[in-house]
Amino acid sequence: MQRDIDFTIGDIVENLHDPPLSSFAQQNVPRATYSNLRFLKIPSLNNNRNLISGVTCELTERGAHSGEVNYVAVSYCWSSSNSTSLDTGDDSSQPSPTVQVNQNGTVRPPKCAAEVLIRAIMFAISKNVSLIWIDQECVDQNDETDIQNHLRCNHIIYHQARFKIGLLNFELTSKRQIDCLGGIQLVHRLTDSRIYRGWGVRSILKDIQFLTRLVRAISRDRWFTRAWVFQERYSANIDMCLLLPVAGEILESFTPGFGIDLIGGDFAMVIGEVCTVAVVWRQHLSDPGLNAQLRNNTSINASLPEALNSLHDTVQFLSGPIFAGTPLNIVWDTFPSGAGRPRDINSVRNFPIQRAFEEIESCDCQVVSDRVAILSNLMGFEWRFPTTSFKSYSFALVSLLVANAYFPAVLVRTSNPRPPDLFSRSLTVMDLIVRANNLKTLSADTSALQLELSYISRALCEEVVSEDETLSVSIKDAIQHLVEGPYSDNYDNLPESFLTLEMTNVRSANIVPLSLTIGEILKGVVGVNHVDNVGLGHTHGAIVIGYGIQTNQLRAGDIFMAFDGAYRWRSGCIENSFSW
Incomplete structure (x- = not known):
């Protein structure tokens, strides 16, 4: 994967619709991994309070301490050192303590630096805790599946630990x-x-x-x-x-x-x-x-x-x-x-995705795909993809944002829809009704929101109510009330078929500004807590749709209905970056 954050998205890709949905998978955080961790276990805490004579820790098997959170999670810088003793750096005649690991009856040197492990052991003993989690020992470094599972829940391993130390x-x-x-x-x-x-x-x-x-x-x-x-x-x-x-x-x-x-x-x-x-x-x-x-x-x-x-x-x-x-x-x-x-x-935590990206970019990380994993963990992304799916770091992040609904979208009325892909999705009747309700929770620019609601109401009436003669008057009234009336999350009066019945000519689409880098894109996005303040109107929607048509992300004749999702473009970003 290439760290191409200086290129615009247009520099990187020719066709946004190439990535298939099959590249992504819904990956729940592997509970079986973080609930069944391996640990280094300190034997006989009281007998090892003085480590001068050395200590041999036992590497436990997965499941031996199921659900355990009373452990020390160790954060440190990896070292190439494989010494079994602590180099104190002075000329003291006092012997340095040694540390070893017992793995399935075989005693060996630790895979991490001895100094790292001894410092962690001393801390654990001071807290009367016998279990230590340290990645070089507790993750099977020869098993790619075990490594990937731990990468996906690394944040939980540290969060749930009773003690967390940075060396x-x-x-x-x-x-x-x-x-x-x-x-x-x-x-x-x-x-x-x-x-x-x-x-x-x-x-x-x-x-x-x-x-x-x-x-x-x-x-x-x-x-x-x-x-x-x-x-x-x-x-x-x-x-x-x-x-x-x-x-x-x-x-x-x-x-x-x-x-x-x-x-x-x-x-x-x-x-x-x-x-x-x-x-x-x-x-x-x-x-x-x-x-x-x-x-x-x-x-x-x-x-x-x-x-x-x-x-x-x-x-x-x-x-x-x-x-x-x-x-x-x-x-x-x-x-x-x-x-x-x-x-x-x-x-007091104010941690939008833009800041997460900037913080990660300011840090050292030789494996570029690890940056994607870290961002996914920080933001709690539900949808992930194999790191081999993309060669471009920037486009991988754009695709990841889209898949996890962190990328601004628009509702589009189209007479010639293309097959669904990562950047364009079909909607069910219930999807559209719920989106209409969500719009009502916004308070900014009431006239623009009313116009968007009227477009949604018209689409539902034309595609569902007028064509389905089996709908009772009460159901038609319920649809109209949910779309045009005050906010309500009561959908009991609607038929279950609305959960699967697709809207033929309405889609949710992500229009990517090709002239921006991934960093500039993130700066142009307003998060869920601030969408009321972006001041978007119908003219902004028309600009986005026009840009999408000109860049072949939409088709001629597509019409703007409403802004969609929990994220919005800043008005200035639309005016400056969606021109053609």
Whole structure:
């Protein structure tokens, strides 16, 4: 598959109607896979709390822990290392722990780097959890079917896990760095703002500024550049825990305090605490005592808001798709009292498909078809296709959007319909009635919507009511009421035959602007929550139909009836990109 995002769709394909529907298959997420995972099992947790003597994990069989979610899912950067011991990078005479895997009675080295597995084991032991899921071990890398099944449910594997960890390589090299990150935990735990009066606002400002610089440095870790990691971060949400290794000389002198400790040689940083630290600091700074200090120091009083905003924007990168780009005041509003766990994380997540595409494109991923799988997982696509079906990445995405109803469509009245294909579909009577009802839920441009409803009503009357003499008057009235009256989802009075009876001359069609790249197409689409605001009228529909006829996507004589589906083109996109 070629990553051709710089080409327009017209550069890539000559005939949009080539892809057959048989290229696509409805692929439900394989529950049998994510409910019956293989795990690495740590034997005798209490006996392995000190790993100096080494540990041998058992690779369990599928189904041995059916439905289990009490496990640690590990997100990391793959390494070519196959060493069985942890290279600590220092000259300590203390022996490095070794790790092995028992697979069906045969003991072998781990397929992932020993350092990765040992860090994961130490975390699991600290949480008293014996099961670890790590892809290099728990997915059969020699079985293409097993690989594909796990790719399709990878997001669920991370979402359902009780613990999710990201293994970073950024090393903490000073006590100040550890104290600074430990301060994130403290400001969440020490909820009495009067405690911070003794710190002084000058010290607080310096801590906030240093934390901002430290987080920026951490965000340059290679882990953040991987496309699969992006999906894993999204799936893990605010529960992702980042593990940062601590330099050997700092590790030797580290003393736990205030409930803050290390996990093996790592400092653990929970994303939910990181992405909200500026919010919690803002609450603490509203304390009357701290306010009095700020009033007495105008320079710090002027600098603190800017420092908090800078910190907030910086930590959102670590949070990734959860709070990234969300203003501080909106994050603040998601908390019951400015501290604690968010009431509803979905209230601040703004993750349209355009942003998903842009985030994936900003990440490293050598296998182009993996980008398609990641986007499908993020958006929860029901319809997929074999990656060998398309040579073009851009056209594969267009086809995927169309198949999953993420691509704007129009209802077309035609006297000469072509056979159904991916971009043009026939409709049943019930399909058209439901679409009419959905139009009524929109409030924008009432006159345009009324015109669209009248076209649908006329089509139903001409093709169904007037030609079927067996329909009773009550059924005819019910059809007319559902189309022309107020919104109603009660279809009890309609015959079951309407579920299968096809409209002869009405189709739903996706008209693709051939002059745009896939990125430009996604920018031109308005999502389901904003279709009321796009201001489309009958003239826009006529432009789209005219363009479709000129580019051979429709046939001469096709007439616009209504905009269709949960997505719309932006009016400017139609005016600029559907001209011929």
